[in-house]
Amino acid sequence: MIQNLKDGVAAQGYDVVSFFNGSPKKGVSQYSSTFENAIYYFSSEATKNKFEEAPASFTPQYGGFCAIAMSEDKQVNPNPKSWEIRDGKLYFFTRMLFGIIDAKRQWIKDPETKRDLADSAWKKMNA
Secondary structure, eight states: OOOOEETTEEGGGBOHHHHHTTSOOBOEEEEEEEETTEEEEESSHHHHHHHHHSGGGTSOGGGGSBHHHHHTTOOOOOEEEEEEEETTEEEEEOEETTTTEEHHHHHHHSHHHHHHHHHHHHHHHTO
16 A cells, blocks of 8 residues: 655654544654654554554545545545544545645535545555
């Protein structure tokens, strides 16, 4: 599976469980776990343990790439400060021009269509 990693670390070092708690936090290497050849950092032992119970439930969609870019068949590095939990899944988006343009705005206008396009592109990229 294609993944957006930097030095093997997923989600730009953010604690993916913390997004589901509504307050994203940077993780630390002290609390790390590996899933599908990616290293995930966590902000606490508790979130690390929660992740390890069901890692696929917390990993970002599209390998951690921007969901809008994926709907356009592109792999673009997102800004984890622009995110959404939809139907129990974590999506990241790109922010450009000092955060003025946020791809999440495009997503929320028609999330089902954008998700279908992104799902299709993701499937092709990983075939």
